[in-house]
Amino acid sequence: MTNKEFCGVLVIGAGPGGLAAAKSARESGAESVIVLERNTRPGGILNQCIHDGFGLIRYGKALTGPEYASLALSEALSSGAKILTGHHVTAITPEREVTAYSRSGIRTFCAKSIVLATGCRERTRGAISIPGDRPAGVFTAGVVQELVNVRNIMPGKRVVILGSGDIGLIMARRLTLEGAQVLAAAEILPSPCGLARNVSQCLYEFGIPLYVSTTVTRIIGRKKLEAVELSDVDADLKPIAGTERVIECDCLVLSVGLIPENEIAKSAGVRLNPDNSVRTDEFLQTSVPGIFSCGNSRHVMDLADYVSEQAELAGTNAVRFINGGHMLTWDEEKTNCMKKGFPDKDTITCTVCPNGCQIKYSSGTYSGSKCARGIAFAEQERTSPRRTVTTTIRRKDGVLLPVRTAGTVERGRVIPMVKMIRGMEFCGSEVLDVDGETLKVSAV
Amino acid sequence: MPALDADVIIIGAGAVGCAIARELSRYEASILVLEKECDAAYGTSGRNSAVVHAGFNNKHGSLMAKLCVEGNKGFEALAELLNVPYRKTGKILVAFDEADMQELARIKARGEDNGCTGLRLIDGTELHALAPKLRGIGGMLSENTAIFNPFEYCIALAENALVNGARFVFNSEVTAIRHDDTGFTVTAGENLCRCKVLINAAGLYCDKISAMLGINDYRIYPCRGEYFILDKIAGSFLNIPAYPVPRPGIGGLGVHLTPTIEGNIIIGPSAEYISERDDYASTSEIMAKLFTEALDLLPGLERRQIIGNYCGIRPKQAPPGEGGFRDFVIKNEPAVPGFINLIGIESPGLTASVPIARMAAGLVSENMPLKPKNDFIARRRGRVKFSALTQDEQQRLIAHNPDYGEIICRCQNITKQEIRDAIENPFGARSISSIKYRSWATTGRCNGGYCMTRIVDMLVNEYGLKPEEITYRGKGSEMFSGRVK
């Protein structure tokens, strides 16, 4: 048997959730806080989200995923939490004994309380039962994101996206910027499920058609994906015969939903809802006393900022569970308020803060913004829209480093700049000059 | 063209071809297996219900019945010898009314005629003691029916044949065969091969191979069966294969529920005659039907438990309209001396594969002398299944080799060393499916979302493959277009 290691609060997962829980547990007085993370790098899913738009609430600026993650990490580390990467948790008991596998052996931790922050996984082709062949070339959007942004692998050249979740939308833009042709995005519901700003900034701005009330009714290609068949669906989401059309492509990207990752929670007997999210009380405590849950593993959330906030509360309550203090309440209403679905016609979605005000312009005046920053943004957007460029740069050994422009550039320069960066090699300096713009590397 | 010579050439590396190769590798003879796909078990042997049948379903006096009963009796020892996952679960034929019970009594009598043992009619109480969630008023229990891992079975047979000197050439489709007094000349992909005895174990394509030698007596009618794979819920739902009472006329055994050796449940197969033998596509019509039929047997199932689907194709000799099963054909073709045909090896072909192989070896000995080797190695050292070990054993392995401490497939808890073992196995697996067949990675509820990229990373960074060279199932199924930059 392995030796037992004792600790106060044990956090599972070092995404923004786990990192914030660890930090607040320390700040609430926990003596020892350990975070177990199976990956070699903390940061969770944010490491592959190289685009910007994180941190508007928490840090008051638009950060890329890796930038947000490194802030969260340094906060956790300076609070005194201990982060053990390469530790894959396989089981938890109701008595809060945790088994983790690592390259240095199997370890057993006995914790006074536990915070689960294990994130989510993607709904797959298998789960949604798309008819047709089962060739190479069908991926989920998160896998494509990891391949393109982290592993330096291009999944295909002619791409169709099924589902209009945010990751799919983000990847439509990302694949286009890296030279693929994104032929269409299809959504079975009558309106897109992602954020309106992603529909406009990731599809419309690149001329990618979005077909709603449409789904893939057949995957074609015995060995390698050759085409997909799209069909319109009726009000019951059933395909309408006679509306089939075939699009030739070599890559189908599925963005059809996220499922909270709770297999190890189950091993502790934590009660789950039918959608695999965790049943917690208002203190974020699960059905097993002393085990708390937060972030995407509790319930899939849209914004990392809210994940961090919720996780801080879970971390605090995990300490109060040990010390017997009275716990704090999570306000369930506090979720994303950004507009989802189609952007309103002739309306500008403000992206300065997560309110995402829908701002209208008519004869010289703007309406719909909650603050002045929105008016300035809308004016800029109407006359000469600007974007932050986010992409990756190749290091000599093939490793990709996420980069962003320090400020924004005219929208029309995004594609040529990304193309230029594609041909470059990282020279060792964290700040680069590309086409007269300052480019910052967010993780080396 | 490189020339490859052997005493015996076997066409097809399915369960049957691999079992024959292993059987013949007991003798002083050179053996060559030609397979069009990049690995073993890529045909029907990797697309089925994975049940070791007892033999009560087959017509009394048929080869099917005889070889199935024989195969069932020897399977447990064989699985142990080859280190293949196997579990004697038993199986239930579920009766919904008295008419079903009467039919089951007939099936039981036929089974006993065939030589099956362990068949018993059971009442509702016993049925629900065995499988509390099943519907039904009673049924027949077959105690000797078992489940196993067919991929590993095929690969184990092939590996064991390889260790004993048989050669396997993959990616070589047989496209032409010439026969003269000196033997056969076989064109297979890039290779030109010569042999004295030629064995046709080409499964769905057996009639085409036969026709290459001018024997046009056979015709295969492909009959597709679709399946759903459910999450690992066998433990709480159903631990024993459950079948409806077979109805006459359908070309299969009816939609059934089978727990897999890994703890998943599979639903299927349907039975539809199709026009092309490599059309493994699933259809919306059958997918809708399968689940409803499964609910008839096991009402508690939910759609969200589905994690995938697949299809298998039966190489049927019975044309549409005739229905049922025609018996296996296993014989020396008198018109072409030295040519052994195996035709219509549909279910229970996996169960019967070793008895079929013994029979084939007998047929070979009618063409050439077979002298037993004295150094035949019967046992195969299997792979390490890390998750099945005790924690102490695991701890020791990790201390010795840290790759055992790194979990690559989170759904099935498969470690990096197990992926390495799969990649470095005697056949050198490089495609994702071949690695899957040997390690069981990518088969979980995330469909490989977590482990596929990690396996690809190993292939690229530790085994030197370019991303564009990585395939899903061999040439033509390239996964990626290349580097991003």
Ligand SMILES: Cc1cc2nc3c(=O)[nH]c(=O)nc-3n(C[C@H](O)[C@H](O)[C@H](O)COP(=O)(O)OP(=O)(O)OC[C@H]3O[C@@H](n4cnc5c(N)ncnc54)[C@H](O)[C@@H]3O)c2cc1C
């Ligand atoms: C692809 C994607 C794109 C997104 N884009 C945006 C965006 O543009 N803007 C925005 O604000 N939000 C975005 N979000 C939402 C936000 O980033 C996430 O909600 C947030 O990262 C979730 O944080 P988390 O800590 O709950 O989970 P994660 O970041 O997923 O972290 C979970 C961690 O737990 C670890 N773990 C899991 N199981 C185990 C185990 N058994 N043992 C050890 N470790 C384990 C994982 O390895 C992972 O590191 C996006 C989310 C996704 C999935």
Ligand SMILES: Cc1cc2nc3c(=O)[nH]c(=O)nc-3n(C[C@H](O)[C@H](O)[C@H](O)COP(=O)(O)OP(=O)(O)OC[C@H]3O[C@@H](n4cnc5c(N)ncnc54)[C@H](O)[C@@H]3O)c2cc1C
């Ligand atoms: C839906 C379904 C369910 C079944 N369930 C069961 C069960 O539960 N239990 C059981 O015992 N049996 C079952 N069976 C039957 C069993 O799967 C088959 O009988 C068995 O796998 C046949 O093995 P094989 O080696 O003859 O064929 P295959 O596995 O098809 O092997 C033939 C090989 O020949 C190769 N080949 C073909 N043409 C050429 C060529 N020209 N050149 C080179 N190579 C070629 C193919 O690529 C293939 O690999 C089932 C079958 C089906 C379809």
Ligand code: SF4
């Ligand atoms: S206008 Fe609305 S969305 Fe924009 S910054 Fe102001 S409050 Fe935020």
